[in-house]
Amino acid sequence: MFRVNDNFLKLSAGYLFPEIARRVQAYAGAHPNLAPRIVRCGIGDVTEPLPKVAIDAMHRATDDLASRDRFHGYPPPTGYDFVRTAIADGDFRSRGCSIDDDEIFLSDGSKPDASAILEILGNGNTVAITDPVYPVYADTNVMAGNTGAAKAGGGYEGLVYLPCTVANDFSPALPATHADIIYLCSPNNPTGAVLDRAALTRWVDWAMARGSLIAFDAAYEAFVRDESIPHSIYEIDGARECAIEFRSFSKIGGFTGVRAGYTVVPKSLSGSASDGARVALHPLWHRRWATCSNGVSWPVQCAVAALYSAEGRAQTRALTDFYLENAAILARACSALGLHVHGATNSPYVWTSCPQGLGSWETFDLLLTEAQVVITPGAGFGRCGEGFIRISAFNSRANVEEVAKRLSVLGAARVVSR
Numbered sequence: 001m002f003r004v005n006d007n008f009l010k011l012s013a014g015y016l017f018p019e020i021a022r023r024v025q026a027y028a029g030a031h032p033n034l035a036p037r038i039v040r041c042g043i044g045d046v047t048e049p050l051p052k053v054a055i056d057a058m059h060r061a062t063d064d065l066a067s068r069d070r071f072h073g074y075p076p077p078t079g080y081d082f083v084r085t086a087i088a089d090g091d092f093r094s095r096g097c098s099i100d101d102d103e104i105f106l107s108d109g110s111k112p113d114a115s116a117i118l119e120i121l122g123n124g125n126t127v128a129i130t131d132p133v134y135p136v137y138a139d140t141n142v143m144a145g146n147t148g149a150a151k152a153g154g155g156y157e158g159l160v161y162l163p164c165t166v167a168n169d170f171s172p173a174l175p176a177t178h179a180d181i182i183y184l185c186s187p188n189n190p191t192g193a194v195l196d197r198a199a200l201t202r203w204v205d206w207a208m209a210r211g212s213l214i215a216f217d218a219a220y221e222a223f224v225r226d227e228s229i230p231h232s233i234y235e236i237d238g239a240r241e242c243a244i245e246f247r248s249f250s251k252i253g254g255f256t257g258v259r260a261g262y263t264v265v266p267k268s269l270s271g272s273a274s275d276g277a278r279v280a281l282h283p284l285w286h287r288r289w290a291t292c293s294n295g296v297s298w299p300v301q302c303a304v305a306a307l308y309s310a311e312g313r314a315q316t317r318a319l320t321d322f323y324l325e326n327a328a329i330l331a332r333a334c335s336a337l338g339l340h341v342h343g344a345t346n347s348p349y350v351w352t353s354c355p356q357g358l359g360s361w362e363t364f365d366l367l368l369t370e371a372q373v374v375i376t377p378g379a380g381f382g383r384c385g386e387g388f389i390r391i392s393a394f395n396s397r398a399n400v401e402e403v404a405k406r407l408s409v410l411g412a413a414r415v416v417s418r
């Protein structure tokens with residue numbers, strides 16, 4: 001009989017968001033009169049229409065496909081040159097980072113990229129992730145066989161966990177043990193914390209000294225407003241030799257449904273083959289794309305390029321400003337209740353303490369049943385997430401203002417500052 005991938009059997013209880021969906025559905029089913037009141041601030045999906053430049057570009061590109069002269073078939077697997085140039089110029093060279101056009105690999109999003117990258121990395125790497133963490137880094141490594149079994153109290157054997165707590169301001173300390181690959185995410189999902197230049201420099205120096213790889217996820221880079229915070233790991237000397245970077249158009253351009261992102265793989269980055277030979281990652285990633293993908297559609301690539309025009313930049317700035325203002329409204333509401341608020345300034349996520357005495361799933365249930373508000377319980381992101389909830393600012397202004405009022409049920413839960 002054919003075999004399945006046993007690694008999938010190691011995955012512990014359902015991925016966080018299906019569990020949230022299950023609870024919300026159960027509640028809505030049991031309370032049909034209250035179901036229409038439910039406001040979702042759980043999953044980080046955007047709500048606002050796409051920037052007009054992207055819509056216009058997709059309309060024009062669709063018309064191209066209706067014309068024999070302007071028709072586009074299979075795209076290059078790693079993106080059209082004009083799109084890669086727009087990205088390399090707009091996101092990197094304009095910030096003083098030396099990134100070549102052909103080091104940009106356009107894709108259908110950074111979640112698929114975070115998974116696919118494991119195809120070109122060897123077996124047996126020791127992987128470090130933060131706790132709390134975007135669950136995809138852990139689960140894709142479980143699926144790839146880079147971990148042992150799920151542990152009783154949460155987490156997996158074989159993964160190195162780097163606690164992010166109030167004590168370290170949610171900036172992980174360097175691992176005490178060896179790690180070959182470390183995932184860093186800034187601005188962070190779920191904590192909203194940002195890694196400053198000093199922290200990123202420490203990580204790059206650490207990785208360079210050990211021959212380790214940093215997988216830097218900058219999916220929320222567009223929310224950084226503090227001028228001193230790096231937008232890219234390539235702002236740090238040495239990063240071209242030890243880091244790849246994931247970027248997404250989901251939040252900056254509202255592309256969660258359109259699907260586009262990219263990964264930067266510098267040509268100067270190399271790892272080790274099993275015989276000890278040094279092997280550059282760039283040709284492997286190129287080969288992976290050429291073999292496994294036929295690229296991103298013409299309308300979507302045109303929409304991506306449009307985001308880099310002067311108009312596009314103004315429109316994405318307005319869009320991200322809008323969500324940041326939502327985050328500020330939610331953060332003020334939580335603070336007014338005496339909760340300790342983190343994130344929310346360079347990030348669309350409000351990471352806030354639970355009312356004293358309540359766990360994060362209890363807080364989730366309280367908000368669902370008493371306020372019909374869906375948030376994400378911190379424990380779903382890891383053990384160190386217990387005691388916190390994540391409130392997403394991706395919503396309409398009307399919903400955010402409503403949620404800000406309804407959060408008062410947390411005050412009724414006899415909040416005492418932590």
Ligand SMILES: Cc1ncc(COP(=O)(O)O)c(C=O)c1O
Nearest residue numbers: 109110111134189219248250261
């Ligand atoms: C940290 C992080 N990386 C990547 C993604 C996924 O991005 P994409 O929509 O481009 O797949 C998300 C989505 O929520 C995220 O939070």
